[in-house]
Amino acid sequence: MMTNEILRVGFPTNDCVNVEEHFGHCERFVVFSVKDGEIVNKEILEAPEHAPGVFPKFIADNNINVVITGGMGQRAIDLIKANGGQVILGAAGNIKDILNVYLSGSLYSKGSACAHHHHDEDHKCEH
Template sequence: MSNEIFKVGFSTNDGAILEGHFGHCKKFALYTIEKGKAVNKEIIDAPEHTHGAFPKFMIEQKVNVVITGGMGQKAMDTLKAGKIEVILGASGKIEDILKAYLEGNLVSDGAVCAHEHHEHHGEHNCKH
């Protein structure tokens, strides 16, 4: 991983704090990682929220890893079919989560959401 160039995507509403549910975000924070360090950060608006739009958007953005709090099974399946690694259970500041990920200290809790959530806070915890 150290010499690899890849892109990590985070669900967010403000560009700084992770949005707990992938399908509820207004924006995505995309980080380009080169030699184990973030070399570029983009905050881009999420597409219109239609069925399957967000996973397809991540594939179009050439994201390699998606880190979020939780997501539905269909979104997870679409991302995995697009060869995107999915890490669930994260929460907090995106910069802190990215640091933990790059240090190898971020572990997915694998929590897939089985139904629609309107409030998702506190259900997922980042494991360090």
């Protein structure tokens, strides 16, 4: 990362404390701005309505560089990456703890994309 560059790391959440298991089902995003390894700002953003392509556009519009989540559909992953973003899957638990692991360079994506059944509103992501 270049000096003086702000890295924006976003976490989908419902309670603003823990990572939401599925990216597309969250109510909010906690977004940390990080400069030279230090957290310089924390924002809580209301998530947009869940519809195809809306969340990746929201990520790009809010200049979020990295999304750390439990699971995400392959289309959303592809759209975020196409906009220059990074996706880390398989995260669970306390957002602040996960952010600290990420900033230490020890967090790696360990999940796989969720298979969606587009007409099933009760979709559960199995990993």
